[in-house]
Amino acid sequence: MIPGVAALLVxxxxxxxxxxxxxxxxxxxxxxxxxxxxxxxxxxxxxSVVLAAGxxxxxxxxxxxxxxxxxxxxxxxxxxxxxxxxxxxxxxxPWLIAAAILVLLxxxxxxxxxxxxxxxxxxxxxxxxxxxxxxxxxxxxxGANARVTLPAGFELLDTWWVVFLHHDVLIEMAGVELLLxxxxxVYALGREVGLTPSPALTGxxxxxxxxxxxxxATAALNDGAATAMTLATAALIVARAGLPLILLxxxxxxxxxxxxxxxxxxxxxxxxxxxxxxxxxxAPRKVALSVAVLALxxxxxxxxxxxxxxxxxxxxxxxxxxxxxxxxxxxxxSLGENLTTLVNVRIRDFxxxxxxxxxxxxxxxxxxxxxxxxxIDWMRDDSRIRRLALAGAVSTVCVLTLVTPDPWxxxxxxxxxxxxxxxxxxxAAANRFLAPLVVLAALLCLTSSxxxxxxxxxxxxxxxxxGWRERSARPSRPAGMDEASVGCLxxxxxxxxxxxxxxxxxxxxxxxxxxAALVERMDREGLRTLVVSPDLTDGATLRxxxxxxxxxxxxxxWGRTYRRVR
Amino acid sequence: MASGLIFWRAQAYSLAWLWQDxxxxxxxxxxxxxxxxxxxSWPFVTxxxxxxxxxxxxxVQIPLTFAALRLDAP
Numbered sequence: 001m002i003p004g005v006a007a008l009l010v011x012x013x014x015x016x017x018x019x020x021x022x023x024x025x026x027x028x029x030x031x032x033x034x035x036x037x038x039x040x041x042x043x044x045x046x047x048s049v050v051l052a053a054g055x056x057x058x059x060x061x062x063x064x065x066x067x068x069x070x071x072x073x074x075x076x077x078x079x080x081x082x083x084x085x086x087x088x089x090x091x092x093x094p095w096l097i098a099a100a101i102l103v104l105l106x107x108x109x110x111x112x113x114x115x116x117x118x119x120x121x122x123x124x125x126x127x128x129x130x131x132x133x134x135x136x137x138x139x140x141x142x143g144a145n146a147r148v149t150l151p152a153g154f155e156l157l158d159t160w161w162v163v164f165l166h167h168d169v170l171i172e173m174a175g176v177e178l179l180l181x182x183x184x185x186v187y188a189l190g191r192e193v194g195l196t197p198s199p200a201l202t203g204x205x206x207x208x209x210x211x212x213x214x215x216x217a218t219a220a221l222n223d224g225a226a227t228a229m230t231l232a233t234a235a236l237i238v239a240r241a242g243l244p245l246i247l248l249x250x251x252x253x254x255x256x257x258x259x260x261x262x263x264x265x266x267x268x269x270x271x272x273x274x275x276x277x278x279x280x281x282x283a284p285r286k287v288a289l290s291v292a293v294l295a296l297x298x299x300x301x302x303x304x305x306x307x308x309x310x311x312x313x314x315x316x317x318x319x320x321x322x323x324x325x326x327x328x329x330x331x332x333x334s335l336g337e338n339l340t341t342l343v344n345v346r347i348r349d350f351x352x353x354x355x356x357x358x359x360x361x362x363x364x365x366x367x368x369x370x371x372x373x374x375x376i377d378w379m380r381d382d383s384r385i386r387r388l389a390l391a392g393a394v395s396t397v398c399v400l401t402l403v404t405p406d407p408w409x410x411x412x413x414x415x416x417x418x419x420x421x422x423x424x425x426x427x428a429a430a431n432r433f434l435a436p437l438v439v440l441a442a443l444l445c446l447t448s449s450x451x452x453x454x455x456x457x458x459x460x461x462x463x464x465x466x467g468w469r470e471r472s473a474r475p476s477r478p479a480g481m482d483e484a485s486v487g488c489l490x491x492x493x494x495x496x497x498x499x500x501x502x503x504x505x506x507x508x509x510x511x512x513x514x515x516a517a518l519v520e521r522m523d524r525e526g527l528r529t530l531v532v533s534p535d536l537t538d539g540a541t542l543r544x545x546x547x548x549x550x551x552x553x554x555x556x557x558w559g560r561t562y563r564r565v566r
Numbered sequence: 567m568a569s570g571l572i573f574w575r576a577q578a579y580s581l582a583w584l585w586q587d588x589x590x591x592x593x594x595x596x597x598x599x600x601x602x603x604x605x606x607s608w609p610f611v612t613x614x615x616x617x618x619x620x621x622x623x624x625x626v627q628i629p630l631t632f633a634a635l636r637l638d639a640p
């Protein structure tokens with residue numbers, strides 16, 4: 001474990017140094033924008049390194065540790081003397097720093113205690129990471145769920161936090177660093193529209209306290225990451241950065257989640273509405289273009305892979321699977337239903353806050369109680385805020401027009417709380433009556449996101465009480481889990497839990513259509529246990545295998561599993 | 567626009583319910599802001615409005631949050 005931790009530290013040090021070197025020629029002269037660019041460059045470098053290591057099949061603690069060590073050494077040797085830098089462009093107000101530390105501590109405790117628990121994460125986001133880590137590189141096998149082929153830009157960042165330790169105890173750190181990027185983007189937006197550092201930082205903290213973003217950050221889900229890239233794009237547009245720099249978060253966002261594109265019309269409108277504002281000094285062309293090309297490559301790799309493997313860059317979107325996985329194209333009916341449920345139900349968060357946003361907007365009390373009235377005042381005062389709000393509204397409407405009305409789709413518009421957060425901070429700075437209300441609302445936001453609804457109280461007790469090496473959110477160990485490998489049939493299995501937190505167990509995915517082929521492959525692979533998707537347990541294949549005496553059924557808290565009988 | 571939204575909510579929902587509708591409260595605030603922002607006590611009015619909206623939100627979410635914090639629950 002100690003070599004893994006050392007490799008993690010060295011590699012992170014190398015990436016930080018490299019991002020700082022890369023930032024030097026791209027500096028804009030605006031500290032808030034520079035901090036955002038630094039964080040984006042770091043994300044780009046991590047994504048690129050994991051991608052390269054995956055293709056080169058050195059995605060191992062030793063391989064990545066050596067890459068990190070060599071990179072760190074080179075960067076230290078090449079270090080040039082630098083002029084004394086000003087400190088971070090933050091207001092060092094004690095209460096704000098205390099609030100920032102409180103938010104960060106809450107997230108870090110959750111990172112430590114939580115293990116991947118959300119259904120989407122354990123069925124289709126993370127099984128591919130487990131395969132990569134076990135194989136030491138990218139694999140054709142990604143898992144059995146239909147959605148495993150969706151772009152995996154966020155999974156690259158997850159991989160960064162598990163590869164060195166060969167363990168998933170820190171996997172939620174990827175979400176925390178993306179929430180940091182989102183908050184930096186909100187801070188930069190606040191500074192660009194004229195807020196002084198204190199209200200801008202307060203706005204960023206209020207945004208970071210949004211319940212939906214808090215649970216997203218520690219659930220290994222990619223919606224918070226997509227939100228970060230949307231807001232970073234908006235911040236760079238408002239700062240009037242050049243197109244190559246704007247492409248950096250835009251391309252990374254597309255590689256994280258294709259639905260980030262649904263917000264593009266609002267971002268284009270923002271660029272049009274902001275075209276008369278003064279531009280930043282142009283970045284050196286070669287460096288900026290290199291960064292943009294690398295970001296486009298990192299973002300596009302999943303679409304190219306899907307085109308090569310399936311002939312469709314956005315597989316399985318469309319009808320390849322015999323049904324639509326997500327709505328295809330705009331629908332006014334969807335817009336009407338999504339808007340109605342948002343206004344009448346979801347914005348009030350009638351349900352417990354959860355990572356999958358079931359039934360809720362999860363924008364929290366700050367947005368509804370303080371942010372919206374404050375935004376009305378701000379829009380009356382400042383035409384730039386009217387333009388920003390219009391662009392945000394267009395993005396929101398576009399997203400709601402393009403997504404299926406379902407209980408979970410509010411996670412696609414988690415960028416909305418940014419502007420109300422800044423507005424609430426500005427109002428609290430100007431009106432002494434408001435500060436206690438804003439603090440109360442923010443505390444409610446943070447408190448409501450302590451235990452996500454997907455984790456029961458007993459789950460949380462069990463997670464907190466177990467040692468980190470064996471910490472897993474799965475309900476129980478399926479029968480037969482003392483084996484080196486287990487079989488998995490069907491796509492609706494929480495397959496990630498089968499690997500164990502240290503990826504010590506192999507999972508063999510079955511796609512056989514007949515009982516004879518299934519049993520023959522189990523024997524060939526030396527498997528004794530088959531974990532089966534709940535929708536397949538009554539299927540003809542399994543029934544035939546059980547009736548022939550080749551398999552016996554076993555039920556427990558996990559669900560139904562099958563044991564091979566010889 | 568604010569008046570139109572209030573009219574829409576009044577048409578769609580019962581009048582008895584409107585006082586606790588966040589859309590109506592926000593629209594009334596919008597209208598008042600247009601008329602009274604220069605009033606010396608306007609900051610206090612803003613605080614009262616935000617407190618009302620916070621109450622509307624909290625009446626649902628605070629019990630849910632307290633329930634979620636009860637770690638002795640099953």
